[in-house]
Amino acid sequence: MTVLRTVTAGLALLLAAACTAPAPPRSQASAAASTACSQPQGPPGAETPTTIDVIEQAYFCILGNYYSGATLDARALLTAGFVALTQELNRDGRDVPEATMPALTGDRKADWAVFETTYRKTTDQVPDLRDKLAVVTLEAMVAALGDNHARWAQGSKRPPDYYDGDGYGLGLLANVEGPQVEGNPGVALPPLFVTTVLGGAAQAAGLRPGDIIEAVNGSAPFVDGKAAPSIAALYPRYPEARPVRLRLLRQSTGRRWSVTLKPGLYQRDLAALQVVQSKLLDDDIAYVRMRGFAPDSADRVLKAISRLRKGRTLSGVALDLRGNGGGSPAEATRLVSAFVHGKVTAYLCTVDGKCEALRTDDTVELVDLPLMVLTDRSCASACEHFSSAVKDLRAGRLVGTRTAGVISGPAQAYLLGNNTTLGFPARHHLGPDREVIDRIGVAPDHHVPLTPKDAAAGRDPALAKALTLLHK
Known part of the structure; x- marks a missing residue:
């Protein structure tokens, strides 16, 4: 499972000045360009705001190139995107009457047309939220694929307080899928414990291998023997890298205590890299x-x-x-x-x-x-x-x-019109005996x-x- 990244309110405010008026009608040339996607031919240019045109480009790129694009029910993508849009409106306390999901028929082009019309009417009512709504809509559409090798890479603009460094200094936490699944622990077995301390905040706080993590930000890492969402805080992705509070148990002494680990840069063991x-x-x-x-x-x-x-x-x-x-x-x-x-x-x-x-x-x-x-x-x-x-x-x-x-298939990258990258597999992986390994x-x-x-x-x-x- 892939946890896709979101843009914070701080970033949305920085972009608000560019989003204060309804988007102008597109020319036929720009409309044609918006639905084409191609493989990058070098480093992308400077990222520009995400728009409904970029969402359209991603939508048709998925349908035309994704592993199951030919048989995919495109209504699932549009519905997921609209759900995310309305949820974001609710979070901002800005719900509008135009935000009503249109009827979809299964005709991919016709469904996109009615979706786009409703989307534009909705976002025109909240122009200062236009960029943020576009981001969450596109994220949700990609997430709806349910593919661990599908992602939308964006976010080159960082909010002023964003930390982008080496992390907490914790090594692998046993029996938990690591950072390659982007913040989602997936399958995990209790107890959650530290196997290595690499340096940084974990070392400064005196953590040792074998220390059991009983709570993450006040929540148990396991509920009824199943991994809880709280574990994801230990695998931060942009923009979630923030201080994390842990309650720990050292079995050898019976000591229980709490620490707050603040992410930061620290000297890494070059040999270990x-x-x-x-x-x-x-x-x-x-x-x-x-x-x-x-x-x-x-x-x-x-x-x-x-x-x-x-x-x-x-x-x-x-x-x-x-x-x-x-x-x-x-x-x-x-x-x-x-x-x-x-x-x-x-x-x-x-x-x-x-x-x-x-x-x-x-x-x-x-x-x-x-x-x-x-x-x-x-x-x-x-x-x-x-x-x-x-x-x-x-x-x-x-x-x-x-x-x-986590092996759905090799991902191919496609460049979108705002210089962000959409990636997903065109084919799915099977083992030598033609067995499914993905998610298993x-x-x-x-x-x-x-x-x-x-x-x-x-x-x-x-x-x-x-x-x-x-x-x-």
Whole structure:
């Protein structure tokens, strides 16, 4: 699930001067241009206010290019947009009689025409809110796709008090999907606890691995065993990055206390920021941690294994993909190809079931070593492409916890008329056995979750299990 970003009231006020009069009628040329969308050919220009013309462009861009655009009921997009518009009016105490949803018939062009007419009549009554209403309307239409790889990237203008830095200094919170799902914890298991402290506010407040978070901003992180919306505050996205108040429990001492973490810049461990890190374990295991499928990352992993292999006989490879938010599908395929040849690593399929097979690159030299892959709920997208291929093709075994289930399909970017970017998949991803991984994840061969006591003691049970399996 994707939480799309909103513009604050402060930003809307900054733009109000430009929105004090009804929009002029469009020329035929501008109307034609508004419905076309194209892939960016370089960095976009300066962002301009979102308008009904931009919403129209996004609407037809989705219908013409999205994975299920050909079969999508466009009324769902328009209804979601109108719901968001009226809710924003209510939040501002500015409801107007013109804000009544028009009847829709299922004819995409005709439905857009009546939607646009009603939209313009409504926003003409509140010109100072026009930009904000356009933003929430478009956000809601994209969110209505229910696709974790669909998003509208906007917000280059920041309000004066917006913080855009390194965060609270908290590391991964166990059993919770990480920032790659943009503020929504999705599936999580209690308790919520700290696994690492990276620095910043968390370090200054004395937090330690294993500390259990009992409340976030006064609300329990779990209700009846299910993740509550309060967890999302720990994964802030623009413009939600604000101080967060936590109530904590340290099991080893029984201490309970509260702290307020204010986001800010802090010195990061440069080694921890490297995409690929490696070391020798137990004198015969190549341990490689890969934080993302960035360009050339597969070759960096293979070079690391080769270096560790020099002058010794290795018993296997422990590839740590915990916290890996994904990246390039090509890099995932290339890395799989170092462990198996002549296989299909995934399928990319259209809504009518026509699929392209992504095959191993058999020019990649085989590592020819046993492989254990460490996974968790923050292994997403290309990380799940790799993990599912390893499991399905029996190229290795997965150890840890289930992956994120955030792999609807590779997103393609389209530039809109106000220099914002709309992105979504044209095809959906299936695993090598044609199984759906999106929203489900990849189950490990050996389920080994981390506990607060493990984190507090500095133990890594998943890695220990992987080493044991490699030594058998």
